[in-house]
Amino acid sequence: MNKEQTFNSEHLFNSPKHRRREGYPVIIKGIEVGDYYMLGSIGKLKDLKNLNNSDLDKLWSEIRKGQEDSLSELFCHSYTWLFNYGYKIVPRKAFIKDTLQELFLNLWKNRNSIKEAHSVKSYLLSSLRRIIFRKLRKHRNRTERNHTYKQNLFEEILNIEELMVHFELEQNKRDQLTLAIKSLSKRQREAVHLKFYNGLSNSEIAQVMNINKQSVYNHISKAIKNMQEIVSV
Amino acid sequence: MTSQESNLCDLLNDESFIRWMRGTSSDIEKKSWDKWLHTNNHKHQQLIKEAEKYLMMPFNTIDVEDEIPEEAKRLNTEIAK
Numbered sequence: 001m002n003k004e005q006t007f008n009s010e011h012l013f014n015s016p017k018h019r020r021r022e023g024y025p026v027i028i029k030g031i032e033v034g035d036y037y038m039l040g041s042i043g044k045l046k047d048l049k050n051l052n053n054s055d056l057d058k059l060w061s062e063i064r065k066g067q068e069d070s071l072s073e074l075f076c077h078s079y080t081w082l083f084n085y086g087y088k089i090v091p092r093k094a095f096i097k098d099t100l101q102e103l104f105l106n107l108w109k110n111r112n113s114i115k116e117a118h119s120v121k122s123y124l125l126s127s128l129r130r131i132i133f134r135k136l137r138k139h140r141n142r143t144e145r146n147h148t149y150k151q152n153l154f155e156e157i158l159n160i161e162e163l164m165v166h167f168e169l170e171q172n173k174r175d176q177l178t179l180a181i182k183s184l185s186k187r188q189r190e191a192v193h194l195k196f197y198n199g200l201s202n203s204e205i206a207q208v209m210n211i212n213k214q215s216v217y218n219h220i221s222k223a224i225k226n227m228q229e230i231v232s233v
Numbered sequence: 234m235t236s237q238e239s240n241l242c243d244l245l246n247d248e249s250f251i252r253w254m255r256g257t258s259s260d261i262e263k264k265s266w267d268k269w270l271h272t273n274n275h276k277h278q279q280l281i282k283e284a285e286k287y288l289m290m291p292f293n294t295i296d297v298e299d300e301i302p303e304e305a306k307r308l309n310t311e312i313a314k
Binding site for chain 1: 241242245246248251283286287289290291292294295297298300301305307308309311312
């Protein structure tokens with residue numbers, strides 16, 4: 001996380017410059033975020049990037065009760081990681097932005113009937129995944145004759161150069177590492193992305209990918225084994 | 234799979250271990266993993282070092298934070314309709 005982008009919630013809450021007034025936008029580090037953005041019902045203003053599972057559960061519960069502020073907070077908190085997950089499936093910004101809008105609009109419309117989420121994060125990711133694939137099927141049916149349908153399915157989730165630096169590898173291992181990553185299946189790459197980027201448990205990954213836990217274990221293990229041969233410390 | 238690889242796979246698939254690495258484990262879990270660490274300290278330190286590398290792997294990401302206010306406004310506008 002870029003430190004400059006961290007919101008200093010304590011400072012904002014107490015600063016007259018930033019105190020919220022009805023109808024006035026809230027400015028955070030020079031970025032106007034709208035008067036609905038920051039004040040929610042999580043006790044005090046918090047860094048929306050660092051909400052823990054308990055905070056997410058609370059927001060979820062409030063959304064089910066019809067609190068629109070909580071929906072905005074959840075949207076703002078989860079936007080980046082949801083976007084990055086969706087973009088790995090379909091690398092089209094406008095498409096993913098529209099899909100995220102649809103996801104949260106549906107969540108709001110169905111707030112009275114949605115249940116307590118066992119994991120808010122995996123619920124959002126699996127719902128996003130479902131909507132994306134539904135839209136892709138619809139799109140494919142319309143355009144397959146023109147062959148414009150394309151999806152990436154977790155290509156290039158990892159940057160080889162950054163991995164070389166991260167694992168402190170010599171340049172002569174570059175090709176081996178590239179091959180190790182490329183040899184992973186799309187499912188294995190998705191599982192790796194969900195585990196190590198999104199921080200999901202194997203149960204949550206199983207829910208998102210609609211597979212069993214053993215399959216998740218196998219995907220993660222295969223990925224680690226592939227890389228382990230090259231990056232052993 | 235070698236014994237070391239197997240141990241690393243098992244650890245990275247163990248939610249309790251990951252919680253302990255991230256500092257979000259329960260007291261019972263912490264005690265248990267602290268004890269594990271001190272048994273065969275050198276080997277387990279090595280495994281922790283490797284596990285940390287995987288848990289901190291850099292991924293290709295797109296910075297979309299600047300879009301959040303506008304997209305949040307867009308959502309609110311739709312809801313208000």
